[in-house]
Amino acid sequence: MTAAGVTVVDHPVAQHKLTLLRRAATPPSLFRRTLRELGALLAYEALRDLPVAAVRIETPVAEMDASEIAQGTLAVVSILRAGNGLADGVSDLLPDAPVGHIGLRRDEATLKPERYYLNLPRGIGRARVLLVDPMLATGGSAADAIDQLRAAGVREIRFVCVLAAPEGLAHMAERHPDVPVVTAAIDSRLNEVGYIVPGLGDAGDRLYGTV
Template identity: 60%
Template sequence: MTQHLTVVEHPLVQHKLSIMRNKDTSTASFRQLLREISHLLAYEVTRDLPLSNVRIETPLCEMDAPMIEGKKLALVSILRAGNGLLDGILELIPAARVGFIGLYRDEETLQPVQYYNKLPANMEDRVTILVDPMLATGNSSAAAVDLVKASGAKEIRFLCLLAAPEGVARMKEAHPDVPIVTASLDQKLNEKGYIVPGLGDAGDRMFGTK
């Protein structure tokens, strides 16, 4: 992928996102919609994966059939909200290897604090897709990319549901080589670092917590 920011404007993506933004949408519906929209976003973030031909035999004849080449993809969820996107993508790419990075945002400084990091082996040989519904300040996302790069990963993509201009700028400054795929580039961050208009806290809405 060559473009730093890709906004997926497909009508199904935008329709589902609008329902998710609605404050009256239930936890169960929010969770289901996130799973559905993750399928559509995964289609875009994997659009240019390299293919190579493999000799197979159909019921009628032999043929050279295109298959994704290289080691299995690595999907890395930024806990906890990233798991909502992760689950949906795994339905499309069940053989992917999975990693988890635990970060929480200090509400005073808005800086990320790490509490967990578990990544697959051979990251240097895998296309890695980092998933987190919200790209807000970009500080946690940039820190997660730092950890993935430290593991040896070279080709990294970032997938989110919503992005703020501030977060996109922070990621471009810290990691200009990491393309971002999102369903929406929203207006701004508020004084508490939340995306506006946004959809609230994705983790709270997904898990029914406050």
């Protein structure tokens, strides 16, 4: 932990994949695959204390008591569109977890989020939610998405991102201090147009080749 409620995943494999994402020369196909892989690694850390239930199973050799994640325990929510790259990685890890989507676009003049879409799994209020978006820049989109999840009855939320800026972390600490943040790195600052520095550029554009 680097600060209250913030976990930086500094595992060598995670940091190697982050370097691939940062490189301007990385093509969309590799960027897409790497973001998906890093999403699984970050989710693994974010779900370290996910509750499990005891079950009795039979192995090829004997019966035993084992553990499993109960249906409905976890849901994934992606902030469109770039969040889908991370959500795919979480789905690789836990394919039975339902996935919801929150559409937010940034007003380039005000840097404030604008809502345009909401589709959440039925019964999401009973689940722990992993909210995913590659970048925590100003923190406006993440905080607004959490507001929408709270309105839907969600009590337990973890926010997972690839990069965070100090400004975004401060905004999250002010708006939603009870929501843990799991990230691969905390960069130095935001530039004049709200991009993380040194960052990796626009994750959505790089993910879908629309640069």
